[in-house]
Amino acid sequence: MSSESVRPVVAVIGAGTIGLSWARLFASHGHPVRIFDPRPDLDRVVQDFAAEHRDLAALITRAESVVDAVRGAGFVQESTPETLEVKRPLMAELATAVPPDAVVLSSSSTLPASRMVEGLPDQMAARLLIGHPFNPPHLMPLVEVVPGERTAPESVDRALTFYRSLGREPVVLHREATGFVGNRLQNAVLREAVHLVQSGVVSPADLDTLVTNSLGLRWAAVGPFEGMHLGGGPSGFRGFMEHIGPSFAAIDLHEPDLSAEGMEPVFQQVEEAYGPHGSAASAERRDRIQADILERRPPRSN
Ligand SMILES: NC(=O)c1ccc[n+]([C@@H]2O[C@H](COP(=O)([O-])OP(=O)(O)OC[C@H]3O[C@@H](n4cnc5c(N)ncnc54)[C@H](O)[C@@H]3O)[C@@H](O)[C@H]2O)c1
Structure with a gap:
C-alpha cells in the first residue's frame, strides 16, 4: 500500500467556488476526496473537474448524500452558502453522520462555529471549528482557524496538523469575532x-x-x-x-x-x-x- 492510499478521506460538502478549490488542494496532497452538493449538475461539475485535473481524477468521487460523503472520513470541509439557515441543519445532519474521530471544518467567512451548533450535543460542538480560507484555497496559504466556545483543544490541534500537512499557514484566533480577522x-x-x-x-x-x-x-x-x-x-x-x-x-x-x-x-x-x-x-x-x-x-x- 502506498503512503498516499492511507491519507484520511476528506469529505467536501458544497461544490461551489471554495469547495472545488479545497478538493483540488486535498487531492493534490493524496487525500481521497468525496464531494457532495445538492446542485442538479453535480455529475457534470465533478466530471469537468476530473477532466481539468486528470492527475487527481482517481482521488475524486461524487457522493450521493452527506451521509455517503462522510463515511469513513477523517476530515469534513464544509463550504455551503454563507447562511445559518443552510449551515445549521447541515451540522445537525453531520452530528449523527460523521465518524466519532472526524474533525468538521467550516469555510464560513463570517459565521462563528458556536452559532452553527446551538442546541446540538457537546460531542458535535467539540469537533466543529472554522477553517476559513482565502479564495482560492488551493493557492492561498492562510487558513483562519477559529474554535467555537465548545470546540475541543484536540480538534484545534488536529486541524492545525492537517492544514500544515497541506502546505497551508493556519492562524488560530483567540476568540470568535464576526468576520474573523x-x-x-x-x-x-x-x-x-x-x-x-x-x-x-x-x-x-x-x-x-x-x-x-x-x-x-x-x-x-x-x-x-x-x-x-x-x-x-x-x-x-x-x-x-x-x-x-x-x-x-x-x-x-x-x-x-x-x-x-x-x-x-x-x-x-x-x-x-x-x-x-x-x-x-x-x-x-x-x-x-x-x-x-x-x-x-x-x-x-x-
Ligand atoms: N467565495 C469566496 O471568496 C470565499 C472565501 C472564503 C470562504 N468562503 C466561504 O465558503 C463558503 C462557500 O462559499 P462559495 O463562494 O464557494 O459559495 P458558492 O455559492 O460558490 O458554493 C456553495 C455551494 O453549496 C451548495 N449547497 C447549497 N446547500 C447545500 C447543502 N445543504 N449541502 C451541500 N451543499 C450545498 C450550493 O449548491 C453551491 O454549489 C461560504 O461559507 C463562504 O463564506 C467564500
Missing part, C-alpha cells in the same frame, strides 16, 4: 475605498493600481505592524507613531454610502473599468501572479 481588515479597506470613489478622490481602477503598486506588494512581505516597525527606523513602531501617528490620527474617516443609490455609480465605474464581471483571463492572471510571488517568497525565517 481577514475579512474585518478587507472590509475596513473596502469601505474606505468605496468612500474615496464616492467622494470623487480617485477612480476604482486608479485605486486598484495604487494598491497593487504599494500596499499589496509590501503586505506580501510584511504585515501592517512589522511594516510600521520597519518604517519607524531605529525606534520602530513607537517612533513611527510618535513621528507620523498624530497626522495619521488626523485623517478623517467617513462612512461610505452603501445604499443601492450610493453604490450604483461605484458599480458603474468598476464595470466600465473591468467589464460586467471578472473574466476567466483576469482570474488566471491573478492566480499566476500570486503563485509566482509565493514561489519566490523565502520562508519567514530567512
